[in-house]
Amino acid sequence: MQAIVGIALARSVGPAEYGTIVGFAGAVLFWFIVCDLGIASYVPRARAVGDAAAVSTSLLLNVATAALGALIAIAATFLGPFDAELAGLLTLIVVGQALDKNIDAAVGVPIADGERVFPAVSVLLRRMTTAAVFFVALLGGWPAVPAYCLAAVAGPVAGQIHMRLRLATLGLQIRVRHAKGAATVVRQSSFFAVTDIGNQSRSLDVAIVGLVSSAATGGFYAGASKLIAPFSLVASTLAAVVLPRAARSTPRTVYRVALSMGAGALVLFVLAVPLAFILSPFITLILGEEFASAAPALAALILGLPFVALTSPLDALLQGTGRERFVAANALVFAVILVLAIFIGAAWGGATGAAVSVSVVSFAKSLVLFLRVCAGGRD
Secondary structure, eight states: HHHHHHHHHHHHOOOHHHHHHHHHHHHHHHHHHHTTTHHHHHHHHHHHHHHHHHHHHHHHHHHHHHHHHHHHHHHHHHTTSHHHHHHHHHHHHHHHHHHHHHHHHHHHHHHTTHHHHHHHHHHHHHHHHHOOOOOOOTTOOHHHHHHHHHHHHHHHHHHHHHHHHHHHHTTTTOOOTTTTHHHHHHHHHHHHHHHHHHGGGGHHHHHHHHSSSSSHHHHHHHHHHHHHHHHHHHHHHHHHHHHHHHHTTHHHHHHHHHHHHHHHHHHHHHHHHHHHHHHGGGGHHHGGGGGGGHHHHHHHHHHHHHHHHHHHHHHHHHHHTTTTHHHHHHHHHHHHHHHHHHHHHHHHHHHHHHHHHHHHHHHHHHHHHHHHHHHHHHO
């Protein structure tokens, strides 16, 4: 659904405007990852080990940081380089991202409880609502950008209602249970925060490409990256499931799971090689002739997709077995490397150079994580 909405927006507005909208959304996403304080990743583990006080406090903190982050982001949007009308529309994206951030943290509770259907329904509900509102608005004669911004907040609103109803059935009390509760949670989630910030630094990619090259080049890169984004969503969902289970598993079990994941990534890479060159020319059929220059970037991103997908589950395996410090340090180091690589790649080869940089860095990062998981399993 996400990809379909992105395709329709790209075909409606062209590369330059598409790059501006997607670049803004990516920057806002990164901002809310910073505001999250690692709570979205911390909640499943706290729930898995039975720390009810930490879960309750975490959910309250998440509401507070989402609200504060939204206020700061809205103020920055109106003070930014956008005209008043566009800034007003972009605030809808900000609000939608804030609501999504809150949902992603809360959904960690049923995931840790072993539920499989509810998390999938939550994601599907949000994506389908977003798509429905977007296309209904387009059919109603709305311009593409206002329709997209309205849809960006509609999906998370539906997700919020769905999530609140579920939390009520679980009987969770969202409050700080003692004076030091919030400080304790922030301290315990700090390594998760560093990891999340490092991992999500890639959400700045479109903004960086647009800044280094041009808005149109950023649009070419955004067109390619958004086509593969739904596959990355599968990896993040898998990570949320893996983390609480890893917290209850032996190192040997975690080692075997990592081997299976590594083997799966290699198989997918072998399949991706011919697919990258077969599918990339079809980007003009999907996004339109204006995006023909994005074909090489799409091929490069497809080649790196198996390793991008491997990173989040491996992070979760390490975090679930108490190695948050290593995961945080690794994420921070590779975040710096990735941002620098995208800058250099975009300056050297535009959208294609940035895409090659992302794929190479993703491979290196997943390799380091895989070796660390395997080393811990043999200890």
